[in-house]
Amino acid sequence: MVRLKDIAEACGVSIATVSRALNGLTNEGKERTAFICQTAKEMGYYPNAAARTLKTSKSNNIGIIYEDMMTHVYFSTLFDSLRRESEKLGYDLTFIGRGDFTGQQYYENARQRCLDGVIVVQADFDAAGIMHLATSSIPTVIVDHTYEGVDCVTSDNRASMEQIVRHVYLHGHRKIAIIQGQKGMVSRERLAGFYKACVELGVRVPVEYVREGLFQNAVACTEDILELMKLPDRPTCVLCPDDGSAVGAMARLHAKGIKVPEDIALVGYDGTLMSQIITPRLTTFSQDCTRIAQEVFSMLIDAIEYPDTHIPKQVTVVGKIIEGETV
Amino acid sequence: MVRLKDIAEACGVSIATVSRALNGLTNEGKERTAFICQTAKEMGYYPNAAARTLKTSKSNNIGIIYEDMMTHVYFSTLFDSLRRESEKLGYDLTFIGRGDFTGQQYYENARQRCLDGVIVVQADFDAAGIMHLATSSIPTVIVDHTYEGVDCVTSDNRASMEQIVRHVYLHGHRKIAIIQGQKGMVSRERLAGFYKACVELGVRVPVEYVREGLFQNAVACTEDILELMKLPDRPTCVLCPDDGSAVGAMARLHAKGIKVPEDIALVGYDGTLMSQIITPRLTTFSQDCTRIAQEVFSMLIDAIEYPDTHIPKQVTVVGKIIEGETV
DNA sequence: TGCTAGATTGTAATCGTTTTCTGTCATTGT
DNA sequence: ACAATGACAGAAAACGATTACAATCTAGCA
Numbered sequence: 027m028v029r030l031k032d033i034a035e036a037c038g039v040s041i042a043t044v045s046r047a048l049n050g051l052t053n054e055g056k057e058r059t060a061f062i063c064q065t066a067k068e069m070g071y072y073p074n075a076a077a078r079t080l081k082t083s084k085s086n087n088i089g090i091i092y093e094d095m096m097t098h099v100y101f102s103t104l105f106d107s108l109r110r111e112s113e114k115l116g117y118d119l120t121f122i123g124r125g126d127f128t129g130q131q132y133y134e135n136a137r138q139r140c141l142d143g144v145i146v147v148q149a150d151f152d153a154a155g156i157m158h159l160a161t162s163s164i165p166t167v168i169v170d171h172t173y174e175g176v177d178c179v180t181s182d183n184r185a186s187m188e189q190i191v192r193h194v195y196l197h198g199h200r201k202i203a204i205i206q207g208q209k210g211m212v213s214r215e216r217l218a219g220f221y222k223a224c225v226e227l228g229v230r231v232p233v234e235y236v237r238e239g240l241f242q243n244a245v246a247c248t249e250d251i252l253e254l255m256k257l258p259d260r261p262t263c264v265l266c267p268d269d270g271s272a273v274g275a276m277a278r279l280h281a282k283g284i285k286v287p288e289d290i291a292l293v294g295y296d297g298t299l300m301s302q303i304i305t306p307r308l309t310t311f312s313q314d315c316t317r318i319a320q321e322v323f324s325m326l327i328d329a330i331e332y333p334d335t336h337i338p339k340q341v342t343v344v345g346k347i348i349e350g351e352t353v
Numbered sequence: 354m355v356r357l358k359d360i361a362e363a364c365g366v367s368i369a370t371v372s373r374a375l376n377g378l379t380n381e382g383k384e385r386t387a388f389i390c391q392t393a394k395e396m397g398y399y400p401n402a403a404a405r406t407l408k409t410s411k412s413n414n415i416g417i418i419y420e421d422m423m424t425h426v427y428f429s430t431l432f433d434s435l436r437r438e439s440e441k442l443g444y445d446l447t448f449i450g451r452g453d454f455t456g457q458q459y460y461e462n463a464r465q466r467c468l469d470g471v472i473v474v475q476a477d478f479d480a481a482g483i484m485h486l487a488t489s490s491i492p493t494v495i496v497d498h499t500y501e502g503v504d505c506v507t508s509d510n511r512a513s514m515e516q517i518v519r520h521v522y523l524h525g526h527r528k529i530a531i532i533q534g535q536k537g538m539v540s541r542e543r544l545a546g547f548y549k550a551c552v553e554l555g556v557r558v559p560v561e562y563v564r565e566g567l568f569q570n571a572v573a574c575t576e577d578i579l580e581l582m583k584l585p586d587r588p589t590c591v592l593c594p595d596d597g598s599a600v601g602a603m604a605r606l607h608a609k610g611i612k613v614p615e616d617i618a619l620v621g622y623d624g625t626l627m628s629q630i631i632t633p634r635l636t637t638f639s640q641d642c643t644r645i646a647q648e649v650f651s652m653l654i655d656a657i658e659y660p661d662t663h664i665p666k667q668v669t670v671v672g673k674i675i676e677g678e679t680v
Numbered sequence: 681t682g683c684t685a686g687a688t689t690g691t692a693a694t695c696g697t698t699t700t701c702t703g704t705c706a707t708t709g710t
Numbered sequence: 711a712c713a714a715t716g717a718c719a720g721a722a723a724a725c726g727a728t729t730a731c732a733a734t735c736t737a738g739c740a
Contacts, residue, residue, distance in 0.1 A: 027464065029696060040720045045698060058718095070457070075466040076412070077696035079403035080725050087447070094433055097626075102429040106421055109448060118466075120414070120447040121436060130397070137354065139402040139445075244630035273600075274630035281632035299424075300627070303571035303601035305608035356726060367690045372728060385688090404726035407695050 028071040036069065037062050048073075079140050088112060088326065089122040089136050089144040093151065098242050099270065099298045100313065101147070104169070107319035108145065115323055117142065128152055133159040143326045145169060150210040165329030165336075167322045171211050175338055177329065179321045181313040182342035183212050187219030189347055190265060190293055190311055195227050197353050199263040199291060202229060205250045207241035207267035220265070232259070241267050244274020251275050255284065263291035263353065269301040269310055276308070276352070292352045297345070306351035313345040355398040363396065364389050375400075406467050415439060415653065416449040416463050416471040420478065425569050426625045427595065427640065428474070431496070434646035435472065442650055444469065455479055460486040470653045472496060477537040492656030492663075494649045498538050502665055504656065506648045508640040509669035510539050514546030516674055517592060517620055517638055522554050524680050526590040526618060529556060532577045534568035534594035547592070559586070568594050571601020578602050582611065590618035590680065596628040596637055603635070603679070619679040624672070633678035640672040 030048075034041045039062070047062040048071075079085045090108070095101050112119050122135050122144070132155050136144050143165040149156040150171060160166040160176035167177040194202060204220050206213045217236070224231050234257055240246045247266055254261055266272035272294035276286050286292050286306065294301050297312025321341050329336045357375075361368045366389065374389040375398075406412045417435070422428050439446050449462050449471070459482050463471050470492040476483040477498060487493040487503035494504040521529060531547050533540045544563070551558050561584055567573045574593055581588055593599035599621035603613050613619050613633065621628050624639025648668050656663045 072461045072465040074696050076403045076406035081698045096429040096433050102423045106423045134399045138399040277631040304604035401726050408728050
């Protein structure tokens, strides 16, 4: 391993001079600087990250706390976007937060490795711990969950659900059912949007039309839909928690002789590739992961670079309906 | 931030003593050790990772080089497994390898941050660079690609394709077509297995039955299938590069009035959740990501702990056919 | 009691950088 | 020609841990 010291010896200057030359500090003479840089490159020098971190308390590393849900298309897409963005900005992404972490430990773990910032995705699990982290001196951005007074970026679940309801309303639907995902802020927000739009549009919602379901679980979704179809006053349109559920349910319905959209209209969520390649194309709602990632990093970078003047804010990113053929 | 020094002062002992006590070095007296540990905990001490890494050249961090393909279910599943395994063993996972890396840079980047090891997934992109890394002093395991003399774990694409061919053969198919994925070792291996099984079973394969396709691209897959259906001597069974393609294609075929499996048998690949919740359930091949992850880490840990005696090996993990209703 | 072995603990060097402070020159103004 | 100024380079002190080595203390034994 090549050290600053080796270059210093090779060039016949001091370590400090090499360090400054390499870091572009204006101090040094121009051609000497060039010579040092040249030599460093030839010798294959790379600064030791640990030493630099130790001295500067900057690691160029951003921690990411993710539940084990990478297999859900939304989250893998979001991750891809986050990674691309972090790459662009010169940060590496490290997965932190062992499964059994709680309370202070998120914070301590981040502190321990001098992370420059932390991104928490879907912080539904340990409010106290997450808050401790988010209100600490370590820049933190929360994705898809809102806490007071800390940086949050959420795809606006409430507004999107409103959009969806209005969309199907415009297509003539007055009996709209909803199947929710796992309990949590996302589901709550969507339900709130659902009710809000229905109230505003004067659409009556019988309690039986609102069902608890699961994300990414087409079996559950199908069961729920079949239950809905048994109702004396059956809905004409069902809003599913995500595309995976909707696609799976659609296939099952189809096999049962129930036609989409003739017998029942279906709306998905996420705007996945899959939703657009099946027949009929699913009407769904696309969340703009690229935008989300950009917002996340813009807030994070601001918090990192201007820790004193940074003001936490809550940003919502609004997606859009992708019109398919199932409504 | 609490330092060793702070604890030392609080306890009235030297820094070295605290360090030894905390690391369980047998040197220290029992109750003094206990007292130090207790105090450290009370003060909320966490060792500074950078300092420790600088001194010991161990980071407890494993780098992972992944192309941007997290949205493919196979890779997200694999990643989940890798992460779970790394968590269990106490390592963190850091995404490294900026998009424009080449040659030595993978190695230098890993060296720079004192990574204890590196996992390279689908190393199809920069053979020279990857080899430089893999043959360096940094423990490296390559997933889903085979290089001579370095640690590799692959799902046995050749053997699985053979299994698939034999499976459909047993179901009476003699006209078997294959749609490949992106060019690369995975596709090559699968094709080799396909030919091998066909030859052994005495199945004739017209050149038109072998088509180049794309992974995770149902549109391309559908086009390919439709082309195949136009052939004067059409195949009775088509092997698709992955479940996503197969599911999408199936839906399109269905819409065109071509029935699966009556008119054409279809086989997917990956054994995803999706493949099992659609109707008809897709016949597919499940890759055992958990096993792959275990093998990866077993090799990695061995290479890390016994760098001198470690012998690189090539491991293949065999998956199994999931019988659906499309053959 | 005096000496030695063994058990603890402390001192200080080290890991590779960054950065402050000091010192040396050369340049400029008077 | 001399002092003041500024540009540049080097020495050395951190950052927070680990660890080889030296130093101290205790106890066991003659």
